[in-house]
Amino acid sequence: MSRNVWLLTVILITVLLGVNNTIYYFTTKESLEDNLRHELESVAKQIQISIELSRNGAEVYQEQIGRELRAASIAAQFALNPELEKVTNAQLGELSDKLDLLDITLLQRTPDNIILAKSSDPGQIGLKTKTWDPWYKAFKQLFDERRVTIDWGQKLENFWSGPFEFSSSDTSKVNKWGYYYDGTTDYIIDPYISFDDRQLHYEERTGVSRLITRTLGENSSIVEIAVINPHTFPLGTRTTITEEGKELKHMTQEPIISGSNRFKHDSDKANVKLANEQDDYVWLDTHMDGKHIIKLYIPVSIDEKSASMVDENGDPINRYVLMLVADYKSIQDKLDKQFVGIILIIAIVTLLSLLVLYLAFIAYRKSRDKLVRKAQETYVDEVNGLFQSIRAQRHDFMNHVQTIHSFAQMNKTEELKRYTAELAGEIREMNDIINIGNPAIAALIRSKISQAEAMRIKLKADFTDLNKLELGVKSLDLTRMLGNLIDNAFDEVQSYAEERRCVSARGCQQEGYLEFVVSNICDDTAKLSDKRIFDPGYSTKNDAHNGLGLAIVKSIVDQYKGTVRIVMDKEDWIAFIIRIPH
Incomplete structure (x- = not known):
């Protein structure tokens, strides 16, 4: 029979270990996948910071570049006649060469439009700007106010510049224009440069596109990165038709700002919108082109609105x-490698567990009798300890009775009265505490009485009807309020002579x-009339106090829609009264 029990136990333990290890295996698999996701999030965060x-x-x-265009505008203003009619296109061409600009254009205001009147680029001359929103609004503000206030572009004194954008006169080129007007001329000076001449050099060396290329080369698990405009991404590439009938792209409204989106998915638009609106990561686990991929959509907030990214x-x-x-696949390879190690660990742990179990059973059989004897000895010791406690209690009782009997035999009536009064006082004091009714308050008062005795403070406690307490007030909050008020009273009376160290604590349930x-003795009640007495950090005591006690009391009372007030109706006494409705 014993052998059958042993065999059944081993089988049961083996099954339990197998179930436990199986659960551990799949739990660990899920944990590893989560860790790898976190790792991908970490890499994504680093990429996000770098791109930003x-x-x-x-x-x-x-x-x-905008500041340079402004400086070029001022230099051109000094070189040109302030009247548009006295400036020639040839002058503008010569001046743009000297200032190392692509071209210079002069804008003239007409009754119903603002036109490109003269330019070193013949393709610019005669173009109307009324449909160039918000550029036209900026031109009008320059003419009217000599400054631009729209929430877009770069604004300097008498100057405004938009970001690099496709040119209306040559839709294949990307330029950056600056516009200057200080009222001394009858035209706006518009110098501009080519993206290929300036910004392209920066982008090729340290720009976002360059960074994306390097990141893809250094991270084998990441196959694509894209910076997406969440407003125009669902709409596709935005274009308009120029006066010449050419299709004009808008660089600032491109759906893919940088990078590419070769791994397109039907849920991309919805996921981009969700990430943008919820300001949280969105994951997509799917298969595309025979690959198992994970797409992560990360919303990136910027401190200031960018002129180079606009909505529709x-x-x-x-x-x-x-x-x-x-x-x-790269993630799965890492998982497989770790899973092999986990399986080996599980197998070794299982074998070791069975070996330990076998040795434990052998040790148990040898020590069973010893443990039984030990348990009996422990039981006897505990019983002896119990009787010892009873004898000690009886001994104390007999001492009290014998002392009372001795005082009676010797007719020492006064001593007998004092002794029995002291004994009855201890019993009555304990009964009063027990009869408070609320265990939390009873424990607090018992603690404060002990504290008061050590500090030689006379604490009078009187609590009634708390055994019928039916309020929504937490016991923790009751003890916090009372404890802070009693501690404040102790702090106050401790500085007085011992015979004046008096504190009173009362509590009862009234109608409603x-x-x-x-309350406590207080010689300087004026200091407690300050309205800041309940403010956090305010204290009338020394620097050792943090001034939080009364603030805590006030916050708890307010929580229960109650009131706390200070009353000074007795000379040299002050009372804090709390009322909580029910």
Whole structure:
């Protein structure tokens, strides 16, 4: 029979270990996948920071170009006649060469439009700007107010510049224009440069596109990165038709700002929208082109709205979505490698567990009798200890009785009265505490009585009807309120002579409310009339106190829609009265 029990136990333990290890295996698999997801999130965060730094750098570089265009505008203003009719296109061409600009154009205001009147580029002359939103609005503000206030572009004194954008006169080129007007001329000076001459050099070395290329080369598990405009991504590439009938793209409204989106999925638009609106990561686990991939959509908020990214209405945006595509094969390879190790560990742990179990059974059989004897000895010791406690209690009782009997035999009536009064006082004091009714308050008062005895403070406690307490007030909150008020009273009376160290604590349930009153002797009641007495951090005591006690009391009372007030109706006494409705 014993052998059958042993065999059944071993089988049961083996099954339990197998189930436990199986659960552990799949739990660990899920944990590893989560860890790898976190790792991908970490890589994505690093890429996000790098891209944001690069993008900010490009913005700063554009602003520097804008300042150069303003300086070129001022130089051109000194070189040109203030009247448009007295300026020739040839002069503008010569001046643009000297200032190392692509071209210079002069804008003239007409009754119903603002036109490109003269330019070193013949293709610019005669173009109307009324449909160039928001550029036209900026031109009008320059003419009217000599400054631009629209929430887009770079604004300097008497100057405004938009980001790099496709040219209306030559839709294949990307330029950056600056516009200057200080009222001394009858035209706006518009110098501009080519993207290929300035910004392209920056982008090739440190720009976002360069960063994406390097990141893809250094991270084998990441196969694609894209910076997405969440507003125009669902709409596709935005174009308009120029006066010459050419199709004009808008660089600032491109759906893919940088990178590419070769791994397109039907849920991309919905996921980009979700990430942008919820400001949280969105994951997509899918198969495409025979690959198991994970797409991660990361919303990236920017501190200031960027002029180089606008929505479908031309308004600057303050968030874009970074999309990463990871090849799950590299992740799966890591998982498989770790799983092999886990399986070996599980097998070794199982064998060791069975060996330990076998040895434990052998040790158990040898020590069973010893443990039984030990248990009996422990039981006897515990019984002896119990009798010892009873004898000690009886001994104390007999001492009290014998002392009372001795005082009676010796007719020492006064001593007998004092002794029995002291004994009865201890019993009555304990009974009073027990009869408070609320265990939490009873424990607090018992603790404060002990504390008061050590500090030589006379604490009078009187609590009634708390055994019928039916309020929504937590016991923790009751003890916090009373404890802080009693501690404040102890702090106050401790500085007085011992015979004046008096504190009173009362509590009862009245009709419609619960009332607590804590009072104490106080020679300087004026200091407690300050309205800041309940403010956190305010204290009338020394620097060792943090001034939080009364603030805590006030916050708890307010929580229960109650009141706390200070009463000074007795000379040299002050009372804090709390009332909580029920």
